[in-house]
Amino acid sequence: xxxxxxxxxxxxxxxxxxxxxxxxxxxxxxHPEKFTDEQRYEWAMKMVRHMAKKSHTSTDTFGKENLPEExxxxxxxxxxxxxxxxxxxxxxxxxxxxxxxxxxxxRPMARQVRDLAKGKTIRFDDYKGQIRVLNExxxxxxxxxxxxxxxxxxxxxxxxxxxxxxxxxxxxxxKSRKPIVPxxxxxxxxxxxxxxxxxxxxxxxxxxxxTEEEYSDMKKKDICDLVKSRIEExxxxxxxxxPKTKKMQA
Numbered sequence: 001x002x003x004x005x006x007x008x009x010x011x012x013x014x015x016x017x018x019x020x021x022x023x024x025x026x027x028x029x030x031h032p033e034k035f036t037d038e039q040r041y042e043w044a045m046k047m048v049r050h051m052a053k054k055s056h057t058s059t060d061t062f063g064k065e066n067l068p069e070e071x072x073x074x075x076x077x078x079x080x081x082x083x084x085x086x087x088x089x090x091x092x093x094x095x096x097x098x099x100x101x102x103x104x105x106x107r108p109m110a111r112q113v114r115d116l117a118k119g120k121t122i123r124f125d126d127y128k129g130q131i132r133v134l135n136e137x138x139x140x141x142x143x144x145x146x147x148x149x150x151x152x153x154x155x156x157x158x159x160x161x162x163x164x165x166x167x168x169x170x171x172x173x174x175k176s177r178k179p180i181v182p183x184x185x186x187x188x189x190x191x192x193x194x195x196x197x198x199x200x201x202x203x204x205x206x207x208x209x210x211t212e213e214e215y216s217d218m219k220k221k222d223i224c225d226l227v228k229s230r231i232e233e234x235x236x237x238x239x240x241x242x243p244k245t246k247k248m249q250a
Contacts, residue, residue: 007082007192010054018108021047025112037118041095044116047109048086056199057083057191061091063206067181072141073209074173076227077183078162078235079150083191083202088148088183089117091204098148099137099169118145124153130168138175147172148183151224159189160239162232167224174220179209182227184234186242205234 025043028035052059067073075096077088089096095117102121105114114121120137122130137147149172151165152158173180186203190196207230215223 004193005195006055006197010051010192013054014050014109017050021050022108022112025116029112029115037095040116044113045089047113048089051109052083052086052090052191055083055191057087057202058199059087059090059202059204061204061206063208064091064093066206066208067092067094068179068209071178072144072176073146073179073181074137074141074176075146075148075181075183075206076151076170076173076231077148077185078231079152079155080159080185080189081155081191081193083193084150084155084185084188085148087185087188087191087202087204091206092146092148094146096146096148097140099133099150099172101154131171134169134172135175137172141172141176141178151227155189155193157193160186160235160242162228162235165224165228167221170220170223170227174215174223177212177216179211180215180223180227181209182207182230182234184231184238186235186238203238205238207231207234 021043025047028040028043075088077084085098097117098114098119100114100119100121102123105111105119105121113119120133122133141147149169151169152163153166156163184205184207186205187200188202190200191202210226215226218226
């Protein structure tokens with residue numbers, strides 16, 4: 001419980017803000033004909049930026065030139081904590097949808113951000129539902145959407161180290177036939193999953209995309225291993241450069 005004090009502070013310091021933005025968000029969702037996709041997404045980002053500010057977190061972005069300029073693509077990122085999606089959405093700039101686990105999305109503001117950004121949810125105990133949602137994501141990406149997926153599924157105090165990647169979620173990219181962008185996030189766990197006060201800087205690295213020509217003959221497990229290896233290579237590089245890591249190892 002103590003490790004989540006930064007997250008609890010964000011929640012405890014936001015009731016007035018939530019009382020203002022949530023009703024407007026719900027109105028936007030109830031009357032989609034009155035608002036453009038861009039207006040709804042910008043309202044979602046208003047909540048995202050607020051939570052980042054309240055957590056005293058800033059994010060350094062690297063590799064924006066690796067993001068395809070046109071068309072849809074799927075981003076696959078490592079997972080460390082509650083700030084991960086916020087940091088990536090702030091770094092990405094263009095509208096970005098996300099695949100959420102149902103329980104994590106069923107919170108005030110998280111629910112509104114998900115729906116305003118046209119995100120989707122799955123349940124880990126519903127295999128058929130997962131297949132349906134991944135097929136929907138593939139169809140939307142093929143039409144130009146950008147989708148963020150965390151193939152680890154969750155996080156468990158893993159910090160700047162990777163957990164097992166679930167190959168099933170790569171079906172979305174395989175069926176979309178659009179680029180895959182591996183994403184490496186660093187120090188994201190410090191933003192909301194610790195009790196340490198003060199300012200935090202996290203990193204988002206958009207890595208070189210994997211084109212459809214590169215993965216078209218590969219199976220989901222092979223694509224999964226390739227994406228994980230790319231992210232792990234970047235994480236290893238960052239850990240080796242990080243004075244905090246060297247201090248902990250001393």
